[in-house]
Amino acid sequence: MPAVALPVLGAEDVLAGLRALRTRQPVKFAAFYSSQLGGIVTDPALMIIPFDDHMVHRGHGIFDTAGLVNGRIYDLEAHLDRFLGSAERSKLKLAGSREEMRDIIIKTAAVSQLRDGAIRYWLSSGPGSLELSPAAGAQPGFFVMIFGGLSYPERWYTDGLRVMTTTYPIKPPLYAITKATNYLPNVLMQMEAKEAGLDNGVFIDENGFVGESSNMNVAFVTRDGVFRHPQFKSVLPGCTSLRLLDLARGLVGRVITAVEVSDIPVSDARAAREMLLLGSSVKVAPIVEWDRQPIADGKPGPVARALLNLLEEDMRTGDRLIDVPY
Numbered sequence: 354m355p356a357v358a359l360p361v362l363g364a365e366d367v368l369a370g371l372r373a374l375r376t377r378q379p380v381k382f383a384a385f386y387s388s389q390l391g392g393i394v395t396d397p398a399l400m401i402i403p404f405d406d407h408m409v410h411r412g413h414g415i416f417d418t419a420g421l422v423n424g425r426i427y428d429l430e431a432h433l434d435r436f437l438g439s440a441e442r443s444k445l446k447l448a449g450s451r452e453e454m455r456d457i458i459i460k461t462a463a464v465s466q467l468r469d470g471a472i473r474y475w476l477s478s479g480p481g482s483l484e485l486s487p488a489a490g491a492q493p494g495f496f497v498m499i500f501g502g503l504s505y506p507e508r509w510y511t512d513g514l515r516v517m518t519t520t521y522p523i524k525p526p527l528y529a530i531t532k533a534t535n536y537l538p539n540v541l542m543q544m545e546a547k548e549a550g551l552d553n554g555v556f557i558d559e560n561g562f563v564g565e566s567s568n569m570n571v572a573f574v575t576r577d578g579v580f581r582h583p584q585f586k587s588v589l590p591g592c593t594s595l596r597l598l599d600l601a602r603g604l605v606g607r608v609i610t611a612v613e614v615s616d617i618p619v620s621d622a623r624a625a626r627e628m629l630l631l632g633s634s635v636k637v638a639p640i641v642e643w644d645r646q647p648i649a650d651g652k653p654g655p656v657a658r659a660l661l662n663l664l665e666e667d668m669r670t671g672d673r674l675i676d677v678p679y
């Protein structure tokens with residue numbers, strides 16, 4: 354066997370290595386703030402976190418993602434509320450006040466020059482050891498990434514998605530409502546669906562109630578026109594879902610008859626008139642097939658379209674927008 358060349362690298366070699374990595378696999382990351390670096394970088398090779406950060410080697414970190422729409426940040430306060438709730442449940446110290454974090458997010462967005470995309474930010478318990486508990490005196494880290502966002506095929510909106518019930522167990526409630534960096538079940542669920550030639554998976558809880566999808570909530574329109582969403586017990590409280598549950602009241606008497614948040618048995622769900630995916634990245638997309646069975650007539654329905662219009666309108670002209678000072 355030929356001997357492996359294992360040089361001991363200096364700082365310049367490391368930088369060259371990081372640059373080469375990005376050349377082999379280019380990314381479109383526009384700006385990154387790191388409290389550990391004390392500023393913003395725009396060169397993706399420099400968007401790095403130390404290996405011994407507790408978020409990296411033990412998954413002890415949280416994150417959230419807000420949308421950047423037409424040069425404005427959408428619904429950031431709702432995302433920050435959830436971020437702070439996740440931090441508290443994860444016993445993470447904040448790296449600054451809410452106001453400071455908001456300010457850093459807005460300023461990083463401005464440096465990025467990106468007008469449409471996503472803002473993902475993380476809180477970690479910091480570096481300092483490879484122990485199970487955070488290192489003594491570890492300084493919490495705050496990181497902000499401005500990037501193009503996740504994109505989905507156009508056919509999801511025109512033809513609808515095909516999903517399957519995942520074989521992976523749903524997260525217990527505490528972990529489901531906390532947006533921690535432990536997304537193994539979510540990743541495996543999506544990979545499993547893709548391997549089966551489908552678009553995504555759906556978690557079902559141990560009581561037989563519908564949960565959520567990989568990085569999106571699911572909701573239904575019942576046969577009698579009720580827009581019905583699972584309770585936020587075993588699923589992440591989606592900012593999109595919460596906003597749409599509010600906005601959808603304006604559709605009552607038109608395409609829906611009522612809005613309801615309740616446990617949804619799988620048998621009720623399978624009899625729905627429409628099945629929907631909701632989330633910051635996907636917005637609203639119709640599901641037309643679940644476990645190889647059509648939802649109603651197997652075509653996208655009017656409520657999916659009406660909710661997408663409501664959400665897009667809110668993202669363009671609503672009262673939850675922050676102007677980015679480019």
Ligand SMILES: Cc1ncc(COP(=O)(O)O)c(C=O)c1O
Pocket residue numbers: 418539565566567568569570588589590591592593594631632633634
């Ligand atoms: C597991 C999970 N459920 C639901 C959602 C939808 O949440 P939101 O509408 O805030 O994007 C997300 C995305 O953050 C998620 O990761």
